[in-house]
Amino acid sequence: MWLDLEPRGDEVAAVYAPSQPSKDSTPFTPDSPQAWLRLALAVLIGSVGAVGMWSVVVVMPVVQQEFATSRGAVSFAATMIFLGFGVGGVIMGKITDRLGIVPAMAVSIAFLTGSYVLAGLSTALWQFIVISFMMGLGTSATFAPLMAEASHWFERYRGLAVTIVASGNYVAGTFWPPLINWSTQAYGWRATHVGIGIAVGLLMTILLLVLRRVMGGSAAQDHSNALPPRIDLKLSANTLTVLLCIASISCCVAMAMPQVHIVAYCGDLGYGVARGAEMLSLMMACGIISRIGSGYLADKIGGIPTLLIGSVAQGFALLFYLFFDGLTSLYLISAMFGLFQGGIVPSYAIIVRESMPASEAATRVGIVIMASVFGMSGGGWISGVIFDATGSSAAAFLNGVIWNALNIVIVTALLLRARARSRLAMA
Structure with a gap:
């Protein structure tokens, strides 16, 4: 179920309370x-x-x-x-x-x-x-x-x-x-x-x-008329946005290595770029399944736990790239990577909506997504630089694992804070 953190007192309720519908507004029922x-x-x-x-x-x-x-x-x-x-x-x-x-x-x-x-x-x-x-x-x-x-x-x-x-x-x-x-x-x-x-x-x-x-x-x-946020982390909107941006950059730097370099990686291994293109397509197809599945999971347990699960799973997939480089293994790992990473980026949008007012949701989501784009573009470049310097893709994959670990640390901290706030609310 959701992390059940309802409005926490008069002060928070006053900040997050939705405005009254205007006389001209058309009634709308969520989930209808x-x-x-x-x-x-x-x-x-x-x-x-x-x-x-x-x-x-x-x-x-x-x-x-x-x-x-x-x-x-x-x-x-x-x-x-x-x-x-x-x-x-x-x-x-x-x-x-x-x-x-x-x-x-x-x-x-x-x-x-x-x-x-x-x-x-x-x-x-x-x-x-x-x-x-x-x-x-x-x-x-x-x-x-x-x-x-x-x-x-x-x-x-x-x-x-x-x-x-x-x-x-x-x-x-x-x-x-x-x-x-x-x-x-x-x-x-x-x-x-x-x-x-x-x-x-x-x-x-x-x-x-x-x-x-x-x-x-x-x-x-x-x-x-949108409903108020579900959780209160006792963080300002700006602070939470910065933390989510750092987390978004770190996970997308890690994500960029397979997505940007899998085709070239297969060429380096002698399998040909066509095999790498097939792996990329397989990764994207599995990503669709992952995105929809992660949304279903977020409705059950919330956005922060869903993001943490995806991030940990992505880290394991990156580790597999370090130890297996056979053709069949790479197909399987690429499919697995797609299943693990597809729901990560949308989870940030879910977290923003769970914890911030609806009136600024699109702006805040846009800021976090911008950070993820910078992470993807920068991650692809960094991976190439590391390969040029070391002559090995293993070092680039390891770099992704390290960045992914930073994401796990931040998201874990947010989850622990959310649970602590939940216990205080129920006390």
């Missing part, structure tokens, strides 16, 4: 059929809009060839997408907290449509790289803000809802790359980008209009 309909629309929006996280990986070789540049130079476009995704999560989260998810998604549609069309018209690599930052900004609204928004629609199944929305990113990673590759081969990467911009703009606009109609206009009313 309408909530599930909203969730289905949110997943579809996320699956379409997350194209920005995957398209550059597919077109990178042809863009490199056309602009006659190095792999490192063209790879900077992916870095800019991650940067835009991280920064955009905070900006779009603030818009969501102030105005609702509908205006935030409208901004997302404008950025995605415009950036893809401009990318198709770019005449120099620097233009493509700058535009990639805009892609990241547009994509960002489909992750952290959308997860935070979905958390307001559910009470009993909040964890499951958040992780289902987060799975939209992995769904996009499943169907967009093959489609983009086919279009690039048939029509070229420029026409493909323009086509993506038009298709995403139309599809997301239609889905957003349907969502707006289902929500009865603005989502801000759901923020004002």
Whole structure:
């Protein structure tokens, strides 16, 4: 069951008490059929809009060839997408907290449509790289803000809802790359980008209009009437946000080694990059199962214990990479790693909603997700540097284990604090 920490006295209750519904607000019941309909629309929006996280990986070789540049130079476009995704999560989260998810998604549609069309018209690599930052900004609204928004629609199944929305990113990673590759081969990467911009703009606009109609206009009313936090760690929102950011960076540095380098690692072992790509796909597919499963678990035991379980399991999977490097073993470990790590990042969104007011949930989730993005991008780079310095992937995997241990320490401390507060509340 949940860590049952109800409002703790008049002072906390006054801080976290939801505002009174306005006369014009439309009644909404959490966990209702309408909530599930909203969730289905949110997943579809996320699956379409997350194209920005995957398209550059597919077109990178042809863009490199056309602009006659190095792999490192063209790879900077992916870095800019991650940067835009991280920064955009905070900006779009603030818009969501102030105005609702509908205006935030409208901004997302404008950025995605415009950036893809401009990318198709770019005449120099620097233009493509700058535009990639805009892609990241547009994509960002489909992750952290959308997860935070979905958390307001559910009470009993909040964890499951958040992780289902987060799975939209992995769904996009499943169907967009093959489609983009086919279009690039048939029509070229420029026409493909323009086509993506038009298709995403139309599809997301239609889905957003349907969502707006289902929500009865603005989502801000759901923020004002949302239930108060479930747990009180007796930490300020800023302090808790900083701790979650450090934890997020540490776990994602650890997560980055297999996700970023598994393809190259298989090439180094002589198995070929195709086997590594298959392992990466297997990892992502298992990650979808993990995300949904972790949401179900969070609804039973809470976000902090769920995060701790995922982090400990991820640490064990990293250790297995240190001791086994056979082809069959790597397939099994990669599948296991996907099952363990998929629910970690969404757990942060669940923890934020459990312990902070709904009025700032999207902003806080955006900040923590931005930290996780920096952890992923920095972790991938650090792993490469360690490999270059040592000539061994084992040292890079060990680096991931150490960072993962830091995450376990922080999350364990939060769990112990939560349990101590629970005992005091029941005394």
